[in-house]
Amino acid sequence: MAPTVVERVESLSTSGIQSIPKEYVRPKEELENIGNVFEEEKKDGPQVPTIDLKEIDSPDEFVRANCREKLRKAAEEWGVMHLVNHGIPDELLNQLKTAGAEFFSLPVEEKEKYANDQTTGNVQGYGSKLANNASGQLEWEDYFFHLIFPEDKRDLSIWPKTPSYYTEVTSDYARRLRVLASKVLEVLSLELGLEEGRLEKEVGGMEELLLQMKINYYPKCPQPELALGVEAHTDVSSLTFLVHNMVPGLQLFYQDKWITAKCVPDSILMHIGDTIEILSNGKFKSILHRGLVNKEKVRISWAVFCEPPKEKIILKPLPELVTETEPALFPPRTFAQHLHHKLFRKDQEAAAQSK
Numbered sequence: 434m435a436p437t438v439v440e441r442v443e444s445l446s447t448s449g450i451q452s453i454p455k456e457y458v459r460p461k462e463e464l465e466n467i468g469n470v471f472e473e474e475k476k477d478g479p480q481v482p483t484i485d486l487k488e489i490d491s492p493d494e495f496v497r498a499n500c501r502e503k504l505r506k507a508a509e510e511w512g513v514m515h516l517v518n519h520g521i522p523d524e525l526l527n528q529l530k531t532a533g534a535e536f537f538s539l540p541v542e543e544k545e546k547y548a549n550d551q552t553t554g555n556v557q558g559y560g561s562k563l564a565n566n567a568s569g570q571l572e573w574e575d576y577f578f579h580l581i582f583p584e585d586k587r588d589l590s591i592w593p594k595t596p597s598y599y600t601e602v603t604s605d606y607a608r609r610l611r612v613l614a615s616k617v618l619e620v621l622s623l624e625l626g627l628e629e630g631r632l633e634k635e636v637g638g639m640e641e642l643l644l645q646m647k648i649n650y651y652p653k654c655p656q657p658e659l660a661l662g663v664e665a666h667t668d669v670s671s672l673t674f675l676v677h678n679m680v681p682g683l684q685l686f687y688q689d690k691w692i693t694a695k696c697v698p699d700s701i702l703m704h705i706g707d708t709i710e711i712l713s714n715g716k717f718k719s720i721l722h723r724g725l726v727n728k729e730k731v732r733i734s735w736a737v738f739c740e741p742p743k744e745k746i747i748l749k750p751l752p753e754l755v756t757e758t759e760p761a762l763f764p765p766r767t768f769a770q771h772l773h774h775k776l777f778r779k780d781q782e783a784a785a786q787s788k
């Protein structure tokens with residue numbers, strides 16, 4: 434069977450169309466709250482917290498505890514935060530971004546050589562969303578998706594060969610991010626009153642926790658008030674780490690309003706994903722978020738999802754965190770079942786909307 438021909442959003446964007454195809458136009462309810470992202474970014478009001486990790490390994494336990502507490506509060510209240518002094522050199526972040534941007538600056542035909550084929554379950558590579566729900570709704574983005582850690586589970590043959598330093602800097606980033614992920618899991622464990630290695634173990638440890646990178650490429654959009662780069666969702670991961678090219682776009686649904694994340698230089702944005710929300714029995718939040726697009730600037734973001742293995746682990750609130758007054762909020766499920774459950778719910782919603 435010939436692979437399905439997929440329209441790339443980049444091709445649409447550079448074709449000079451003035452209005453976007455109807456599959457990209459969001460449903461009425463959503464359109465009421467999609468604004469101009471540059472205006473939105475300037476607004477005052479609640480802000481995604483910034484957590485400084487400089488003191489996280491201080492020799493002074495009091496200082497360390499203070500730093501942990503700030504991270505815990507952000508995880509409880511927001512489930513998302515800008516991390517600064519995270520230990521990953523700015524220089525490496527810049528190289529990572531330059532490498533990804535250079536790959537995406539190749540002509541679409543070149544990138545097609547890396548195309549994934551979602552119909553065969555081959556999800557790694559260059560892709561765009563296929564209409565997989567009843568409404569046929571699409572997102573204004575193309576992406577590149579690949580597993581970056583553990584190293585023995587990578588398929589380097591599908592990684593971008595241009596630019597030539599792509600593999601080296603992305604591998605370096607993956608290794609350092611893995612260290613950061615362990616550190617954060619340690620902090621969250623301690624703040625839940627657990628042994629420091631507990632969450633790390635619960636999500637699969639060094640061997641099984643999978644780091645999957647998705648480079649989101651959001652082309653300029655002629656009608657940004659009608660489209661979304663990424664529709665509203667929570668991440669299924671344990672933790673997600675995200676950097677971007679300093680073009681605003683990310684919005685968080687906080688206290689019933691969409692808040693636009695400001696661009697914080699050299700920070701790494703971190704989400705608590707559904708997996709940690711479940712294990713913590715809802716103490717830490719997996720926040721609803723989405724991505725806006727704009728007319729003027731291409732936006733690129735690098736999201737790394739730290740995911741437990743699909744079948745090997747049953748996710749459920751940790752027994753220590755379940756009490757008579759705080760009963761388990763989530764039924765036990767594998768990660769695969771959790772994914773399925775979410776997809777199914779979305780299908781139902783879309784079907785209901787298209788009626």
Ligand SMILES: O=C(O)CCC(=O)C(=O)O
Nearest residue numbers: 647649663683724734736
């Ligand atoms: O591009 C962004 O800022 C958000 C992307 C995102 O939420 C995702 O890939 O899950």
Ligand SMILES: [Fe+2]
Nearest residue numbers: 666667668722
């Ligand atoms: Fe996300």
